[in-house]
Amino acid sequence: MDAEEFRRFGKQMVDYVADYLENIRDRKPFPDVSPGYLKELIPDKAPDEAEQWPDVMKDIERVIMPGVTHWHSPQFHAYFPTANSYPAIVADILSDAIGCIGFSWASSPACTELEMVVLDWLAKMLELPDCFLHSSEGHGGGVIQGTASEATLVALLSARTQRLHQILGDKFSHSPDEGIISKMVAYCSAQAHSSVERAALIGAVKVRLLETDEKFSLRGETLQRAIEKDREAGLIPFFLCATLGTTSVCSFDNVLELGTVCEKEGLWMHIDAAYAGSAFICPEFRPLLNGVEHAMSFNFNPHKWLQVNFDCSAMWVKDSRLLSDAFNVDPLYLKHDNQGAIPDFRHWHIPLGRRFRSLKLWFVLRLFGIKGLQECIRKVSITMTGPFLSPIQRLFIYNVNNTITFLLKDVKLAHQFEELVKADQRFEIFGEVVLGLVCFRIKGSNEVNERLLKTINDDRRIHLVPSKVNDTFFLRFAVCASRTESKDVKFAWEVIQELTEKISDEKK
The missing domain is CATH 3.90.1150.10 (Aspartate Aminotransferase, domain 1)
Structure with a gap:
């Protein structure tokens, strides 16, 4: 496919996508296929000779669409939303064309700097404390993770490293005596997402699923009792994942109470608002985020409810140095002349490679505006x-x-x-x-x-x-x-x- 063919075939695909989305109401939301259906429709090996674009287009309806669960159907009411908008789709086309791997500022300056700017824009829309902004005088800032599950894992591993530093001091090692890590305890609500348990499993620490009140909210008193009981047993409490908008019932932990306990007891509080966080750009829902000032990290998914296509999970931290302490591996071939002058986001998450995801957030924020996004959440x-x-x-x-x-x-x-x-x-x-x-x-x-x-x-x-x-x-x-x-x-x-x-x- 050369440039001229790309222009022609690309326009065909754009037309197909627009027709698909504008007429999605006509498709049943859940497919009527059985496991293994697709292998019966295509050859068991790749073609020896190049095929023609029209044949590929025909097979979208013949092979792919029968097995698609249509998340954007108005009759799809499962899980939570996954965002979708034309501005975000167009931005992903540009991101794919640029094709940079933005692991450092030098690997693509615009990729890093646009991410810093739009995460600050989004933080201001949420009325986050200034300490979470790149533009503040501290060490805070935002970064785009792939999912909220990744953000929770990053927060837990960073909190674990911080506590190991506190315990071991000059003897700190990323591979300490296993006896220390095996005593470390993380906490979350019994209604928290399963990714919290999975993060604890990967981090090789214990996790306590704490009972909630009649509104399925985790309260400060419950956390306080659990911390005291574990300390009496010789364990090391270090981390709490509070949830705003649980998956099962969309309940809200009391982060004001929990944050006070975490500050008193020296625990890292991470707030997971994967679904509900988008609503906090509306003034009437912003009080649900009260208490975020006590958190060390906060995350929500614009790709759920804020018109930004998957994947785009926004995470903010008060002190990015605590992330880089946990993930900083700095070989010579990744160094550059401006190192330290601006973030290298490879130190802020688990993967090295990262796409130019800030483009779609930038396009959406500009083409919807704050008021337009608020209207998407609250009314039409x-x-x-x-x-x-x-x-x-x-x-x-x-x-x-x-x-x-x-x-x-x-x-x-x-x-x-x-x-x-x-x-x-x-x-x-x-x-x-x-x-x-x-x-x-x-x-x-x-x-x-x-x-x-x-x-x-x-x-x-x-x-x-x-x-x-x-x-x-x-x-x-x-x-x-x-x-x-x-x-x-x-x-x-x-x-x-x-x-x-x-x-x-x-x-x-």
Whole structure:
């Protein structure tokens, strides 16, 4: 493929992508294939001779699309959102074309410096303390990780190195007596993401999953008791991962209380806000982040809810030297004349290689603006005329001439679904609806809810996933796609009601 062919075929692909996204509502969100389907559709070895571009294009629909789970379908309500926008897609094209491996400032100055600037922009949107900014007088700053799981691991390993320095002093080694590391203890909520346990496994430290209150929030008193008990047993508490927006129920740990305990007891507090963090750019949700000033590190994923395509996980630290202490390996071939004058991000994370991911964050922030991104999270305006009464009318603004403007987007759509569930006496809400996730279940046994979930996903008109807390099985309805509208929420609920009737009839 030469430059002229690239221009022609590239335009075809852009048209295909636009058609795919604009018509994604017509595709079922969950594929109807069995494991191994794809190998039956393509040869068992690569072609000897080059094939033609039109044949490759044809095989996208024949081979790939039958096995795609369409995360951006308005009927996809599983997991959490994965962001998608045209500005981010265009930025990734440019990043792929530049093709730099930005492990150091010298390897691509723009890659490093743009990342510093846009992470400061984003920090200011979140109203993070100045100590987390590159532009502050301290040693803080932000870096783009691949995922929140990576950020948690980086924070835990940095905290482990910091504590080893404190214990061993001049005798510090990255490979100390295993007896010390085996005594080190990390803490998190029982509702925290499994990546915290995995980070502890990789870091070879113990982890305590602490019980939460009635709102599934980890409290300071619980952490304090756990620290005291472990110290009495001769163990070494060193790290806490607090969660804002847990995966199961989108609950929020009390970081104000936890941060106070961590500062008093000398623990590194990392805040994982992978999904919920995007909402904090809205003033009405920013109080959920109160207490971040006590954290040593904070992370959220713009690639979940802030229109930036995967992967782009933003992490800030108060003292970047604590990261580089844990990851600094500096061979001669990576050194450069300006070393130390500006960050070399290879010292801030686990991989050496890194893509030019700040481009898509830059494009999105500029082409949406802060107000546009806030509107993506909280609302979209749709106007209707005529009388309208509904249990969810508190979500509407009534205008003159009997006109109603809907405020229904993501958070508002979630509350719409919540009200529909509450209006059906067969169902109950599990937990509290704060952002774009609604947890619900049929009143009754776990088994009937498991049967309902299987029936829903076998039906394939909508897609949900479950969770379980305190041995209670429930279904999760997440507002995921940027194209989801009020009619999609209503459609999903009608499907759920229809299939609930079906399993009730089968039981009879």
